[in-house]
Amino acid sequence: MRNVLTIAGRELRSIFVSPIAYVVMTGFLLLGGWFFFNLLARFNLLVSMYSSFQGGAEAMQRLNVNEFVLAPLFHNLSVVLVILVPMITMRGFAEEKRAGTYELLLTSPVATWEIVLGKFVGMIAFITVMIGLTSIYGLILWAYGNPEVGIMLSGYAGLLLLAITFVTIGLFASSLTENQIIAAVTGLVMLLLLFVIAWPADSAGKTIGDVLRYVSVTEHFADLVKGVIDSKSLVYFATMIAGWLFLTQRSVESIRWR
Amino acid sequence: MIEVHELTKRYGDREAVKGISFSAARGQVLGFLGPNGAGKTTTMRMLTGFLPPSSGTARIAGFDIFTQSHEVRRRIGYLPENPPLYPDMTVRAYLTFVAKLKGVERGRVKSACEAAIERTGLGDVSGRLLAHLSKGYKQRAGLAQALIHEPEVLVLDEPTIGLDPRQIIEIRQLIKGLVSGDRTVILSTHILPEVAQVCDKVVIINSGRIACEDSIENLTRDATLEEVFLRHISADAAAEERAAHALAEAEARV
Ligand SMILES: Nc1ncnc2c1ncn2[C@@H]1O[C@H](COP(=O)(O)OP(=O)(O)OP(=O)(O)O)[C@@H](O)[C@H]1O
Ligand SMILES: [Mg+2]
Numbered sequence: 103m104r105n106v107l108t109i110a111g112r113e114l115r116s117i118f119v120s121p122i123a124y125v126v127m128t129g130f131l132l133l134g135g136w137f138f139f140n141l142l143a144r145f146n147l148l149v150s151m152y153s154s155f156q157g158g159a160e161a162m163q164r165l166n167v168n169e170f171v172l173a174p175l176f177h178n179l180s181v182v183l184v185i186l187v188p189m190i191t192m193r194g195f196a197e198e199k200r201a202g203t204y205e206l207l208l209t210s211p212v213a214t215w216e217i218v219l220g221k222f223v224g225m226i227a228f229i230t231v232m233i234g235l236t237s238i239y240g241l242i243l244w245a246y247g248n249p250e251v252g253i254m255l256s257g258y259a260g261l262l263l264l265a266i267t268f269v270t271i272g273l274f275a276s277s278l279t280e281n282q283i284i285a286a287v288t289g290l291v292m293l294l295l296l297f298v299i300a301w302p303a304d305s306a307g308k309t310i311g312d313v314l315r316y317v318s319v320t321e322h323f324a325d326l327v328k329g330v331i332d333s334k335s336l337v338y339f340a341t342m343i344a345g346w347l348f349l350t351q352r353s354v355e356s357i358r359w360r
Numbered sequence: 361m362i363e364v365h366e367l368t369k370r371y372g373d374r375e376a377v378k379g380i381s382f383s384a385a386r387g388q389v390l391g392f393l394g395p396n397g398a399g400k401t402t403t404m405r406m407l408t409g410f411l412p413p414s415s416g417t418a419r420i421a422g423f424d425i426f427t428q429s430h431e432v433r434r435r436i437g438y439l440p441e442n443p444p445l446y447p448d449m450t451v452r453a454y455l456t457f458v459a460k461l462k463g464v465e466r467g468r469v470k471s472a473c474e475a476a477i478e479r480t481g482l483g484d485v486s487g488r489l490l491a492h493l494s495k496g497y498k499q500r501a502g503l504a505q506a507l508i509h510e511p512e513v514l515v516l517d518e519p520t521i522g523l524d525p526r527q528i529i530e531i532r533q534l535i536k537g538l539v540s541g542d543r544t545v546i547l548s549t550h551i552l553p554e555v556a557q558v559c560d561k562v563v564i565i566n567s568g569r570i571a572c573e574d575s576i577e578n579l580t581r582d583a584t585l586e587e588v589f590l591r592h593i594s595a596d597a598a599a600e601e602r603a604a605h606a607l608a609e610a611e612a613r614v
Contacts, residue, residue, distance in 0.1 A: 108460040112446070119448045206444035206505070209408040210461045211434040357411070 105212040109220025110227065117190065117228045126186045127232050130179075137178045138239045141171045167249045168257075168329070175239065176257045176327045183265050184297060188289035190228060191272025192282045194221050195354065199280035208357070218351045222273060229265045233258070253329035260326025263339040264319060268293055270346035277353040361386040361513065361544040362407070366416035369402050376402045378568035379416060384546065384561060389539050391559035391576075392548040395593055399568045400548040401441055404515050407546070408438040421512055434463060437511035441518055443502025447491035451482055451501055454490055455508055462509035476504040480534060496527035503531070507538060514538065514545045520554060532558060552585045566593045 117123045145167065152162045198204040207217055237258065243249045275289035276282075300318035303311040315321055319342075322335035362384040369377040377399040384390040394400050405411040407418055409429040417424060423431040446454055455473040464472045477486050480500040485493060490501060499519060506514060519535060520528045532554055539545055539558065549555060555562060555576070562579055564572040571592040572579070579588050 104466075105461065108457065112449075112457050115453075116446065116448050201444070201446070202440060202442040203444040203446055205405075205410055205438075205440045206458070207461075209410050209433055209436065209438050210458075211430055211463050212461060213430075 105216040106220045106223060109207075109212070109217055110223035113194075113221050113224025114227050116193075117224065120193070122189060122193075123228065126189050127235075130182060130186055130232055131235055133182050134175070134179055134236050134239065137175050138171070138242075141174055145170045167243050167247050168253045171243065172240070172249060172254055172257055173327050176261055177324075179236065179261060180264055180323060181297075183261075183268055184293045185290065187229070187265060187268040188272045188275070188286045188293065190225060191269055191276055191289055192286035194225070194273050194276035194285070196276045196280050196282045196285040200282075214355045215351050218273070218277075218347060218354060222269065222347060225269045225273065226266050229269060230262065233262055233265060250329070256329045256331055257327045260323050263326070264323050267319065267339055267342045267346070270343050270350065271296070274346050274350040274353065277350050361388070362390070362418070362420055362546065364403075364407070364416075364418040367403065367406060367413050367418055368415045369399070369406060369411065370414040376568055377406070377565075380565065380568070380570045382563045382570060382573050384544055386544055387542050388561055389545045389547065389559045391555035391562045392546055392565065393550075393552070393555065393562060393589060394548075394565035394571075397567075398565045400565060401517055403565070404438070404440075404517050404546065404548065408436055408515055409433050434509075435512045437506035437509065437514045439502045439506040439514075439516045439519055441521070443498050444505070445490040445498060445501055447489065449490055450487055451477070451490060451493070451504075452486045454501065455504055458505045459508045464509050472508050472510075476508045479507065479537070480504040481530075496523050496531070499523060499527070499531060500534070503534065503538075512543060514543060516545065516547045518548055518550070520549060520551060528554075552589060556580065556585050564589060564592045 145165070148165055148170065149162065152165065155161070195204070198207060208214075240249070240254050240258070243254075244251065271292050272285075272289040275292060276285040278288065279285050296317075296319050298318075300314045300320060303314040303318075305311075306314060316334075316338065319338075322332075322338045325332055325335050364383065365381050366379045367377060367381070368375065368379050380399075380403065382390075392400055392403070402411065406413045407420065407425060409425060409432055412426060417426065419425070420432045421435050423435070425432050446457075449457070452473060455476055456469060459469045459472045459476075477483055480503050482497065482500055482504060485497055490498065493501065503516075503519065506516065516535065520531050523531060528551070535545075535547070536558055547555075547559065559576055561575050562572065562585075563570060572588070576585075579585065583591075
């Protein structure tokens with residue numbers, strides 16, 4: 103455990119001293135702010151439109167900030183994460199291999215799973231801070247409107263679980279190469295696949311369709327955003343995270359078999 | 361302390377190290393010599409647990425490098441060919457990290473760092489970023505990293521490569537200082553006077569095979585180390601050439 107924290111600490115530190123971290127974080131918050139502002143503006147427009155109608159009061163009951171502002175915001179942020187998470191994870195192992203520090207890590211008395219877990223913890227600490235900063239949008243809504251806090255929290259949990267899953271996939275991609283660009287592109291392609299893998303589900307027949315829908319991240323994430331906390335989704339995220347971490351550990355360890 | 365037995369490493373179908381055996385006793389300093397591409401780095405990577413051997417074994421302090429890799433890694437300090445430094449860390453932060461990684465007890469991390477900084481003369485630059493150090497100081501940081509946990513065995517891969525003559529002498533002095541008492545050291549280098557000054561024993565490796573293993577006194581009794589080195593690598597090369605020639609002839613006859 104101590105080794106995991108040692109490695110996580112170094113990872114987090116190196117993320118924070120690199121300009122990439124600030125570019126990614128600024129980009130994420132800038133885009134998030136832009137989405138939020140526009141969604142809110144649209145919501146206001148709808149509210150004022152409905153309230154000027156005859157009998158609009160009833161329709162207005164159906165307008166709520168969770169559905170019209172937060173849900174689309176989370177979905178937009180999830181797409182941004184697909185692109186930005188690989189920028190954070192690409193350094194993971196690739197840079198260590200290039201710099202030769204991989205040799206230090208692997209010849210130290212630490213287990214490979216400790217190295218993998220350490221990097222993972224360092225990276226999700228950064229991602230958590232980044233996503234945590236977007237809670238400002240939630241706070242604004244909470245202060246000036248009346249969102250359903252439960253649904254909002256469930257949405258944030260979904261975004262965080264999604265990001266953590268993305269980190270494990272990015273880390274796996276990084277363990278395959280010593281070239282950061284290749285790591286980033288591989289990670290990006292894998293994440294996009296995870297998003298679109300369910301596209302043929304409707305035409306693929308019942309069983310295959312269900313499997314594809316379960317494998318794809320979209321539905322599980324959408325459920326959480328809607329406030330539906332299904333144990334199936336939680337099992338999905340837990341399996342993904344553990345599974346990709348396991349594969350990363352195998353990939354790092356594989357240097358010892360060759 | 362170090363016993364290498366029939367150690368072999370294949371990269372694909374290319375054999376880089378071909379069943380080498382040698383040993384070093386506790387407290388000995390072993391000079392590991394050989395021309396470029398002879399397999400020195402590959403051998404050291406196997407001994408330190410970075411690469412698995414394709415076949416053969418080695419024991420370090422009684423532990424098998426493959427099946428008891430963890431125990432071996434606890435006892436080894438390793439300076440790879442390129443010092444494994446994180447450019448974005450200061451010298452002190454880096455050494456603190458390595459100390460924890462090598463399992464130095466929590467309460468002793470700080471004193472271990474200070475001792476390593478002191479030993480390797482890094483005091484003046486301990487607050488600077490590794491990226492900004494000169495090559496000589498990077499090499500010192502690499503050495504400090506290798507000895508921070510007071511390992512029983514030190515494996516140094518060309519510690520004086522690419523340094524100016526003054527730095528070479530200083531680093532060599534430093535290595536001499538590290539070689540105290542019980543510590544066993546394997547040192548690879550191309551600088552033969554260095555070997556004569558620092559080492560007790562010499563192993564010469566040539567295209568993956570041991571060409572010579574002997575104490576420094578025996579080797580330099582009636583020739584300089586340079587002559588010995590050249591004789592061994594050319595004798596071997598000549599033998600190999602003859603073998604290849606014979607093989608080609610045999611094939612031509614078939
Ligand atoms: N990762 C690798 N994949 C394939 N071949 C390799 C690899 N590493 C080394 N080799 C080959 O193995 C042989 C031995 O290399 P090694 O680096 O061990 O030599 P060396 O004695 O350290 O040489 P030098 O004095 O130049 O450092 C060389 O022919 C080299 O090309
Ligand atoms: Mg070498």
